[in-house]
Amino acid sequence: MFNTTLIILAVFIIVFLGFAVYDLAVAKKRKQVYRAKSSLTAYLMLLPAVILAFLFILLPILYSLGYAFTDYYLLKPNEINFVWFDNFKDFFEELSTKGTLYNAIKNTLVFVVGVVPLQIGLALLLSLFVNRDGVGSKIFKVCFFAPVVISLSVTSFLWLQILAPGENGLLNALLGIFGIPPHDWLKDPNTAMPCIIILSAWQGCGYQMLIFLSGLSNIRKELYEAASLDGANGWRKFWLVTWPGLRSTFVYIIITVFIGACRILTQPMLMTGYMDHTVTLSYYMYQQGYVYRWVGYSSAVALLMTIFIGAITLIQRRIFREEK
Amino acid sequence: MKKLLTSILTIFLAMAMVFGMTACGGTEDTGTDKDGNTVVKIMFHVDKTTTEAQAYQKRINAFNAAYKDQKIKAQPMFKARTAGASGYETELLNNQIEGTLADIVTFDAPNTAAYAKSGLLYDISKLIPQETQNKFYSLNKYEGKLYGLPIQESSAGFFYNKKIFAQAGINVDGITAENPWDFAKFKEICGKIKAVGKVAVDMRIDAVKDETAPYLLYPFIYAAGGSFTDSTGYKAEGYYNSAQTARGFQFIKDLISAGYTSYEIGATDFFTGKVGMYLSSGWTIPDLDNKYKATFASRDDWGLLPYPKDAVAASATGSWSYAITNNHHKDKTAIVELLNWMTSAESSKAITDATGMIPARKDVNNNYAQGTPEYTLLKQLEVSGKERPVTVAYPTFSTTFNQIISGLGKGEVSALLASATKTLQGEMDRLQKLHG
Numbered sequence: 001m002f003n004t005t006l007i008i009l010a011v012f013i014i015v016f017l018g019f020a021v022y023d024l025a026v027a028k029k030r031k032q033v034y035r036a037k038s039s040l041t042a043y044l045m046l047l048p049a050v051i052l053a054f055l056f057i058l059l060p061i062l063y064s065l066g067y068a069f070t071d072y073y074l075l076k077p078n079e080i081n082f083v084w085f086d087n088f089k090d091f092f093e094e095l096s097t098k099g100t101l102y103n104a105i106k107n108t109l110v111f112v113v114g115v116v117p118l119q120i121g122l123a124l125l126l127s128l129f130v131n132r133d134g135v136g137s138k139i140f141k142v143c144f145f146a147p148v149v150i151s152l153s154v155t156s157f158l159w160l161q162i163l164a165p166g167e168n169g170l171l172n173a174l175l176g177i178f179g180i181p182p183h184d185w186l187k188d189p190n191t192a193m194p195c196i197i198i199l200s201a202w203q204g205c206g207y208q209m210l211i212f213l214s215g216l217s218n219i220r221k222e223l224y225e226a227a228s229l230d231g232a233n234g235w236r237k238f239w240l241v242t243w244p245g246l247r248s249t250f251v252y253i254i255i256t257v258f259i260g261a262c263r264i265l266t267q268p269m270l271m272t273g274y275m276d277h278t279v280t281l282s283y284y285m286y287q288q289g290y291v292y293r294w295v296g297y298s299s300a301v302a303l304l305m306t307i308f309i310g311a312i313t314l315i316q317r318r319i320f321r322e323e324k
Numbered sequence: 325m326k327k328l329l330t331s332i333l334t335i336f337l338a339m340a341m342v343f344g345m346t347a348c349g350g351t352e353d354t355g356t357d358k359d360g361n362t363v364v365k366i367m368f369h370v371d372k373t374t375t376e377a378q379a380y381q382k383r384i385n386a387f388n389a390a391y392k393d394q395k396i397k398a399q400p401m402f403k404a405r406t407a408g409a410s411g412y413e414t415e416l417l418n419n420q421i422e423g424t425l426a427d428i429v430t431f432d433a434p435n436t437a438a439y440a441k442s443g444l445l446y447d448i449s450k451l452i453p454q455e456t457q458n459k460f461y462s463l464n465k466y467e468g469k470l471y472g473l474p475i476q477e478s479s480a481g482f483f484y485n486k487k488i489f490a491q492a493g494i495n496v497d498g499i500t501a502e503n504p505w506d507f508a509k510f511k512e513i514c515g516k517i518k519a520v521g522k523v524a525v526d527m528r529i530d531a532v533k534d535e536t537a538p539y540l541l542y543p544f545i546y547a548a549g550g551s552f553t554d555s556t557g558y559k560a561e562g563y564y565n566s567a568q569t570a571r572g573f574q575f576i577k578d579l580i581s582a583g584y585t586s587y588e589i590g591a592t593d594f595f596t597g598k599v600g601m602y603l604s605s606g607w608t609i610p611d612l613d614n615k616y617k618a619t620f621a622s623r624d625d626w627g628l629l630p631y632p633k634d635a636v637a638a639s640a641t642g643s644w645s646y647a648i649t650n651n652h653h654k655d656k657t658a659i660v661e662l663l664n665w666m667t668s669a670e671s672s673k674a675i676t677d678a679t680g681m682i683p684a685r686k687d688v689n690n691n692y693a694q695g696t697p698e699y700t701l702l703k704q705l706e707v708s709g710k711e712r713p714v715t716v717a718y719p720t721f722s723t724t725f726n727q728i729i730s731g732l733g734k735g736e737v738s739a740l741l742a743s744a745t746k747t748l749q750g751e752m753d754r755l756q757k758l759h760g
Contacts, residue, residue, distance in 0.1 A: 073758055075442030077421040099747070165530075166588030184587055187730070273533035274723050275730055290414065291719045292751065293438075 005059065012054050016047070067299035074293035087300035103276045104284035107193060107268075111280060112261045114197040115204075119257055120250075122201055123208030128242075130209070131216050141213075145206040152203065156270040159199045160186075163271075189277035196267045196278065204260070208253050215249030216242070251320045255313055262309050281305055355653050361397040362658045365426035366666070367419075369412045369644060371404035379678035383671045387662060396658045401426060420444055425651040427659045428666070430475060433464055433642040433711065434535075434718045437557055440466040441716050441759055446648040447471065451660050459669075459685050461705055464645050466714060472647035473667045474684035476676050479701040479709060480540050480605040480640040482525070482629040483612065485619070488600045492516040501630045501639075501703035507547075507575055510632040514584035517600035524584035525601040526594050527576065532726035538712070539640055540603050541576065541729060546710050548572030549635035557715030558752045564724075565745040568635070570737050575634070577732045587733060595619060601629070605640070606701050610680050628697035630704045637708035643681065716759070720751040 020043040027036035068087060072080045094101045130140045147155060162170045165184035172182035185191045223241045232240065265282040272278040274287055285305070289298030357363050366384070370377045384398045391397070405412045413435070419425045431439060439445045449470040457463060457470065464472030489496065494516050499505045505513075514524035531537045545552070550569030553560050563569065579585045594602035595616040602608070612620050620626050631639045646666055648659055665671060672683045673690070682702055683690065692699040713721055724744035731740045 071758065073442075074417055075438060075444060076758070077417070099743075164590070166586070166590065168588070168590035168593075182588065187587060187733070270533075273726060273730070275532075275727060287723070291723070293719070294754075 008059065008062070009051075009054065012058075013051070016043075016050060019043075064299045064302055067296050068303045069300075070296045072294075072296040072299070074289070074295050080296075083296070087297045088304070090297060091300055091304065100276060100279060101284060104279045104281045107277070107279060108262060108264065108281040110193050111197060111200075111264055112258065114194065115200050115261045115264075116254065116257050118197060119201040119205045119261075120208060120253055122205040123212055123253070124246075126205060126209040127212035127216060128238075131213060141209075144209055147203045148206040150203070152266040153270060155199065155203045156267050159195070160271055163195055186272050186278075192272060192275075192278050196264075196271065200261075200264065200267060204257070208257065211249060211253055212246065215246045219245035247320075251317070255316055258316065259309055259313065262305070357397065359395075361395045363397050363399050364428065364659050364662045365399045365401060366428040366646075366662060367401045367403060367416070367426040367430065369405050369430045369432075370402060372402035375678050376675070377402050379675045380666075383666060383674055387665045390665075391661065394661075396661060398662050416444075420649075423652065425649045427649060427651060427653055427656075428646055428663055429649055430644050431472065431647055432535075433462075433472075433474065433645055434714075434722070436464040436471055436645075437466045437714050438716045438718060439647070440469070440471045443650050445471040446650045446656070448473075448648055448660075448663075451648075451656065452664075456664075459687050460667075461682075461684060461686060461709065462641055462711060464647065472645035473663065474643060474645045475667075476643050476672070476679060476681040477641060477684050477705055477709075478605050478607075478643045478681055479705045480543075480603060481631060481697075481700060481704065483594070483602045483604060483608055483697075484627050484629055485594070485597060485600055486625050486627055488517060488520065488522050488597070492520045492522075492600070496627070496629060499629055501700050501707050504630045504637050504704075504708070505632045507632050507634045511578070511582070511584070514579065514582070514600075518582075518584060523586070523589055523593065523599045525579065526589045526599050526603060527579060527585040528603050529576070529580070529585060529729050529732070530587045530589070532730045535722055537729050538722045538725040539642070540605070542712055542725070543631050543638040543640050543708075543710065544575055545569050545572035546638035547631065547634045547636060548575060552713040552721060553715050553748075553752075557713065557717070558756050560721075560745050560748040560752060564748055565738075565741040570741055571634070573728060573732065573737045573741065576729070577737055580733055592616075606681055606698070607679075609697055623696075628700045630700060631708070633708070638710045639704045639708045641705060641709035641711050643684075715752070716755045717748060717751040720748050724748050 020039070023039050023043070024036050027033075027039060067080075069082060069084060070080045071083045071086070091101070095105070126140075126144050130137045130144065150158075163185040164170070165172070165187065166182050167173060167176065169182065169185070171185065176182065183191065185195050219242060223245075224237055227237045227241050263282050264280050265286060268275075268278040268280055268283055269286070274283065279287075281301070282305075285298050285301045288294050288301065355363055368377060368380050370380075372378075372381070380402075381400060384400045387398050403412055403415050416425075416429060416431070425444075431445075436445075440447075447469045452470060452473065460474060461477050462474060463470055464474070484496070492513075494513055496505075496513075499509075517524040528537055528540050531540075542552075545568075548568050548571040550566055550572045551563045552569070553563050580587075589599060593599045595611070597619045612626055613623070631637070646663055648656060648663060653659065667684070669685055669688050672685045673688045676683045676688070676690075682698075682705060690698070690702075692702055712718075715721060724747050728737075728740045728744050
């Protein structure tokens with residue numbers, strides 16, 4: 001495996017250098033001394049970053065792509081056989097049984113549909129709230145952003161205490177004051193995924209809030225003044241000035257939040273374990289690859305997931321481009 | 325242009341040399357150091373700052389002193405089990421892929437079948453004399469071959485609050501590892517505890533995110549006469565969904581339905597006097613001795629009861645073990661010396677003194693007084709200890725077991741078992757196809 005990696009790396013470097021040499025040769029032929037020197041500098045400075053990107057981004061993707069067509073079993077790393085599309089066949093066979101994989105896809109879709117509007121909506125509201133020069137707005141910014149810097153593992157454990165079953169749970173204790181009986185929030189299939197959606201939106205929205213804030217800062221104040229002179233109320237100012245001004249920011253946020261939501265893994269893993277009512281596609285993939293050790297099959301699932309996410313992202317871009 | 329091309333070529337060659345040297349460094353391992361010592365590498369699953377790791381380190385130091393003249397040197401590596409045991413396993417498998425496997429590794433006993441079948445572990449049947457093998461309570465065997473020796477043993481039981489028992493008028497005199505209670509008696513006692521307003525028992529049915537629930541609850545299935553797989557470990561159909569297996573799970577479900585146990589019991593509820601009994605392993609003993617003094621001031625306030633029996637008596641066993649790996653070191657002489665040293669009676673005592681677990685060897689005399697919790701665990705291990713199913717599909721077994729336990733509250737046992745059996749059998753079929 002190491003030797004294969006070296007060979008691929010060598011080919012990659014040769015291709016990279018090929019581009020560099022060609023560029024320099026053209027410059028030399030045209031007697032563009034300045035271009036030759038600056039190109040050489042540029043390529044040399046680019047080389048370390050390109051190698052790192054190749055090693056840590058492109059290479060794993062290439063390996064994963066290749067493994068998707070093999071029977072790679074983690075405990076048999078030296079006996080990898082090419083099996084064509086068997087893993088994909090297994091995927092669709094497993095899906096047809098309406099078992100764990102079916103639930104994983106269903107739960108992932110529920111999560112995406114729930115968390116994307118909630119997280120973006122929260123982020124937008126918070127950004128509008130803290131975008132004023134009122135007293136304590138900086139403190140609010142820090143408070144709202146704080147969950148982002150806490151690791152997802154810590155956040156999950158924190159929410160485990162809040163959602164703990166019985167009278168030990170903080171939420172149950174709070175509801176108990178109003179005479180509401182305790183509930184096992186994470187075991188109940190009707191409440192587990194909504195709880196995970198809420199905690200994920202709470203944890204992530206601070207980051208999108210900052211991006212919205214940067215978008216808001218780019219909207220010229222004159223536009224608001226003009227709207228005021230025209231007699232626009234707060235809602236019309238938002239709809240006719242703020243929202244159009246945030247459109248490009250919104251497109252970026254919706255794409256990144258969607259991709260992040262599709263990859264949800266940590267929260268169900270730490271909060272419920274591998275259960276049918278909370279398992280997600282990434283968790284299924286992790287379980288198949290690392291716990292059950294079917295790396296080939298897991299890679300096939302990853303490839304299908306990538307194709308799905310890529311397709312939806314392209315559709316999103318298309319939709320928003322048309323609107324523009 | 326020529327100068328430029330020469331510069332680029334030089335950079336490229338330099339990089340190739342660097343990577344080339346790295347490649348050599350990753351695979352070449354002569355097994356001897358600069359002083360001519362035969363180096364035996366041993367990898368442990370614990371962080372080096374823990375008490376357990378320090379006990380291993382002391383035994384390694386003693387080995388190096390004892391074998392100085394024979395020029396054998398043990399070199400320990402401590403890899404903490406991040407992300408549960410799977411993080412350690414990832415490290416192990418990466419080493420296998422890279423060809424840098426340590427000579428001896430520690431591994432969790434349920435992985436014996438999968439690791440042995442994949443060729444990760446070395447068959448030590450002929451390297452360890454039968455006389456030595458007989459000294460262990462259990463061995464890591466698969467398909468009749470020996471692949472590992474346990475570091476220490478474990479057993480579990482029901483810790484109980486004597487004040488609550490007295491309040492409920494419960495007398496457990498006469499219940500011992502040799503003469504355990506039965507399922508009916510267990511339910512009767514649970515009923516009495518519930519009658520005094522306490523939760524009867526924490527069966528740990530909420531601990532379904534890792535190996536805790538399977539480890540603590542599988543003996544109930546064996547006790548009911550059930551099983552999980554056939555002797556080959558490739559057939560679950562007819563075993564995992566048998567009537568006897570269902571009876572074992574039904575017993576746990578009955579406890580939930582009757583309100584004797586629940587998923588809602590807090591982690592410290594037993595320790596704060598809210599729960600009558602607590603299913604756990606020997607590692608709870610130090611906690612009861614040293615913490616929670618408000619509830620358990622001394623050992624007079626708590627006791628330990630064995631697993632209840634039904635058709636047969638069965639109790640939990642199994643812990644981590646040592647194994648020699650199938651790495652590139654063909655001569656295993658020095659490696660076997662270290663394995664024998666680390667599994668000797670002296671090492672076994674030193675390590676279990678540090679961890680509070682039961683020694684893996686029968687010839688380690690810990691002088692446990694009759695009636696003490698440690699004595700109960702040891703006797704139970706001897707009398708009714710039964711290992712978890714030996715199957716290459718163990719991770720799937722563990723996952724499905726957790727799913728059954730999690731579903732017992734609302735689901736029917738037969739439906740849960742049907743689903744679990746289908747999943748496990750499917751995985752076994754896949755693995756059988758892989759292994760040929």
